[in-house]
Amino acid sequence: MTAPLATGTEQAITAIGLTKSYGDKLVLDGIDLRIPEGTVFALLGPNGAGKTTTVQILSTLVAADSGQAWVAGHDLTRDSDAVRAAIGVTGQFSAVDNLLTAEENLLLMADLHHLPRREGRRRAAGLLRRFDLTEAAAKPAATCSGGMRRKLDLAMTLVGEPRVIFLDEPTTGLDPRSRRTMWEIIRGLVDDEGVTVFLTTQYLEEADRLADRIAVLDRGRLVAEGTADELKRRVPGGHIRLRFADPGGLESAAALFGPVTRQDTEALTLSVPSDGGVTTLRAVLDVLEYASVEAAELTVHTPDLDDVFLTLTERPGHSAQPGHAPGGPKENAR
Structure with missing residues (x-):
């Protein structure tokens, strides 16, 4: 089966009827996604909603039980190597090697991407400048601040020049200033280079600031999707x-x-x-x-996105808070 034809803007990610269970726990219950190229798409949901599982499936870390998906024009199941070559993944937990310097971390990623030595050094130097990490280039990553480590983590993802980037809660634990810096970097990737970003986040302000479209996932189902303004108009209180x-x-x-x-x-x-x-x-x-x-x-x-989130996911006896889905190991792939 070939990918559905896009109308107007090409689709970076298309998913139809994705399902996933772990034992008797249904994590994803037939979700559909259509994400245009060169946009930021944010997936919100309470703990156990299935957000991380969605990222794991679309980034080829785990297989869906049923459904089809295409990422960067490649069939997720039949052409998984091409999907992996076109994407980058930055998880909540940093993949930075603390014993290596910032530059060495980037060069390691260049080696893993089988880049020629000269090209690897060129990309590493460019990313150090771009992320304002030049002064930290020769320092062990363990000595870097949390904000610098997250910037380095994202820079490592970009060594392979991916067209689609999955960011699973990329600013968790950062102070407000570092978080805003990361927002500027992410938005710049989209606006300046046409990269597509699939974002999961527990910070609703982050989705409001960054995302072109937002979907709310609850108990494995997409319960709403639209722009931030469209979602805000769906709940009372305005x-x-x-x-x-x-x-x-x-x-x-x-x-x-x-x-x-x-x-x-x-x-x-x-x-x-x-x-x-x-x-x-x-x-x-x-x-x-x-x-x-x-x-x-x-x-x-x-209403703000907090109101949207609580209205769409609220249920008796449950305090809805953004977070991770259960089931399957939490992984960070590049």
Whole structure:
């Protein structure tokens, strides 16, 4: 079976009906994915959702029980060597060798990719400059900070110049400044070089900042997919907040919109339910203008990804937190 034809943008990853069980535990229950080239795709989900298992299958570390998948145009089952040649994988746990220097780690990866010695040194030097690791080139990796080690870990993944990169919780344990640096590097790979990034993360802000599209995986099933804004509009809680200069304006506006609104008489604000869309905003402004009621300030509030995550994965007696799927060993492949 050949890969499904893409419409418009070529697909970097296509998966149809992937399933996986470990014993009597169903980890993936028939998921479908279509991820365009040159984008960041984020997979979110609570502990046990199946995120890491999905990465392991698509990066050829484990085999699916059923379903088909194509990565970088290659059949995952029939042409796994070509898939491995086209991808890079950076796991949550660093694969950096602490006894080697930063440069030696990169040269080791060049040797594993069977690069000529001169080409390997060229790529290592370029990656050291790109990741601002030149000063650490001759230092043992064990002496590097956590942020530097994560940058080196990602640089090692790039030695083979992969077109598709799987990042399994790449910023776990980093401080906010190091995390933002990693975000800039990841986004640059996509925007400047057209690399496709498949990201799993426990930081919802990370998915919001980086991802072109986000999918929510829960108990082995994809329960939602879309852009961050599209997902935020799916959950309740969005509203337009109007602030007025005097109590009279507040009372007039409250009478226009009826009992669905929420008033704060001290702050002189009125909250009108909204899906965050332009059409709703325009309708609210039209009502105010028609009644000659003027608001001193208007702000649009939409649910964040925390609200989306909790709404889509919440179930009785369970505290949904982002994390790893069980089953199968946690591995870091390149």
